[in-house]
Amino acid sequence: MAHVSADTVTLELLTEAREVVKSSPLGVIQTPMIPWAQTTLPLTINCDIHIKLENMQRTGSFKIRGVAYQFAQREKGGHFVTMSAGNYGKSFAYATKHYGTKGKVVMPETAPVSRSILIQSFGVDVERVPTPCLMNVVNRCVQEENMTFLHSYDDRDLIAGHASLGLEVLDVLPDPDVVVVCCGGGGLLAGVAAAIKLSGCEKTRIYGVEPQGACTMFQSFIEKHPVGMDAKSVASGLAPPFAGKLPFELCQRFVEGIVLVSDEDIKSAVSTLYRAGLVVEPSGSAAFAAVVHNKIPDLEGKKVVCILSGGNIGKDELTNFPD
Structure with a gap:
């Protein structure tokens, strides 16, 4: 598979992709983004947080x-x-x-x-x-x-499609201070970050969140090239064997940093969201886990977006999480 340069990911491409996604016969929907204050979720930080509910997307995820x-x-x-x-x-x-x-x-x-x-x-x-x-x-x-x-995360067309989520965020909150996104191979993080930064929000800080046991992008940032590892986490969707090359290049360009959360943090996040009436899988809860466990720096007084990326969790899996 020939490598595609990050330079080919332009705002024109992402805008075109959004229109294709909106009109797709697969029925992609514009998911709600609601103020955290309208939920019963705990918040110990004085900031204005919005949550993007991709757990309500067609097929249950972004x-x-x-x-x-x-x-x-x-x-x-x-x-x-x-x-x-x-x-x-x-x-x-x-x-x-x-x-x-x-x-x-x-x-x-x-x-x-x-x-x-x-x-x-x-x-x-x-x-x-x-x-x-x-x-x-x-x-x-x-x-x-x-x-x-068809690559599940290291593919320009895929990333361009995911960028539609970032453009939807800007429809509701045109100038966010911070955006927090889960990261596995990096396709969603790369797409959202590219959409926001290329739209002119240069000052927006974007953070990716990975499990400690599946931190391929975090390690790639340290080693300055995509790396692989024997990734293991309760968030199996965030545990690919390696970081994507194109996502890595885009994240290097547009993402402020990668933060890590433990599997216990993720389990706690799933349970907290469930008690608030939100069914979110472990992988989809990582960004929330990072926010509530104070992994993201300097949120006080800021406008923050937290993406809940998926809700595909079965009854059998829910029994493994604390009440």
């Missing part, structure tokens, strides 16, 4: 945004393969069913089995493998079965 633009740029009728711990795989499967194409999702063995069953229900094949083997299996499918690989 991933459908990128998938909508990815599929719009590809020839229909192909045979596609991807790797995903769940949310991208669900949106990918939803799209293949809509367009009548064939698909296969390679999943890490650590992903909940319920996610595999759900993805298979859309008519795509699922192969579960150890996390370090994900790309090997994908490459086998490309070479031996002539499949087309």
Whole structure:
């Protein structure tokens, strides 16, 4: 797969992608963004926080945004393969069913089995493998079965689709001081950050949030190049085997920093959100966890956006979290 330069991610591209995403037959919606003060969520910091509810998005997460633009740029009728711990795989499967194409999702063995069953229900094949083997299996499918690989986070079209979320944020809050976004491979963080900074909000501070046990982007910032690791976290959607090259370049350009939260922080965040009536999965709760556990610097008196990126969590998973 040829590398695409970060210079090709322009405001013109992101604006065009947003219009395609808005009119997509996949039914992407403009999700609500509400003031934190309108919820029963605890807040110990004196600031104006808004939460973007991507847990209410079609297919249950932001991933459908990128998938909508990815599929719009590809020839229909192909045979596609991807790797995903769940949310991208669900949106990918939803799209293949809509367009009548064939698909296969390679999943890490650590992903909940319920996610595999759900993805298979859309008519795509699922192969579960150890996390370090994900790309090997994908490459086998490309070479031996002539499949087309759609990357779940290191893809310009995907990032451009995700950027629609950042542009929606600016519709409601045109000049945020701080935006907090979860980070796995970096596709969402890169798209949101590019959309906000390229729209003229140079002073907005944007932070990515990763689990301590799956900190590929954090480590990539330290080593100044994309790195991989044997990532493990309760937030399986934020635990890819490596950081994306294009997301890394865009994050280096537009993101102030990456902060880390523990699995215990994430579990606590899921429970707190649930008690407030918000069903948010561990991966989708990372940004919230960073805010409530004071991981983001200098929030006092600031206008802050916290993105809840997904709500795909089953009853079986909820039983593993504290009341």
